[in-house]
Amino acid sequence: MSRLDQAGALPRSFFARPVLQVARDCIGRLLVHRAPEGTTAGIVVEAEAYRGPEDRAAHSHGGRRTARTEVMFGPAGHAYVFRVYGLHWHFNVVTGAPGEPEAVLIRAVEPCVGLDLMSARRSATATRARDLASGPGKLCQAFAITRAQYGLDLCESTSLFLAEIEGARPRRVARSARIGVDYAGSWAARKFRFYDPTSPHVSRTRAGTASRPTASPDTTTRHA
């Protein structure tokens, strides 16, 4: 896996589907970022779906169409990047048809390529693989994803894209409620988070402690 060009990149048809399907199918795919200072890549092990106007947890709820959410109303496969808490970036991929403001939040990856570069971009205390990208903010820092990638077409870009992993073993995919969306009323309980329950690289609130979706996994499926 020394050469990571766009060969094997997921096509637009992958993203132009209902957001729940895309979120589930992102698990086990490879996120690749090629930068002048080096290439970083990791297997997606955690993703969340944010669905259209009716989802109170989504920035696009109620059809809110602003400068920030604009890209979500466009065609699938583009990057929706935004800042939260004034310091962290979050990376999403737009899904569905144009006019449907849906996106998948990539929350965690299992680092595969460029571990040293990820570590250098993160704080000096983040040296273990499971500390590099086990959370949406950490992931963006490790992959150097910022506002500069807002609106980027992942289906055309050769610098940032999702790719198929040849010969990948089937992964377990569990579901739970999303994290950090308690304000969303009944939508907070929806099981819109997908993750690999066997991976040590999913997000954590504290080292050694699994993030706490109060709901236990209820759906575990196998898929490639």
Next chain:
DNA sequence: TGAATGATTTACT
């Protein structure tokens, strides 16, 4: 024009 607020992470008590 101004105030409130996060789809979080980290450090400290």
Next chain:
DNA sequence: GTAAATCATTCAA
């Protein structure tokens, strides 16, 4: 467990 860091976006006036 609790708190601080930190600012673009959003909404109210």
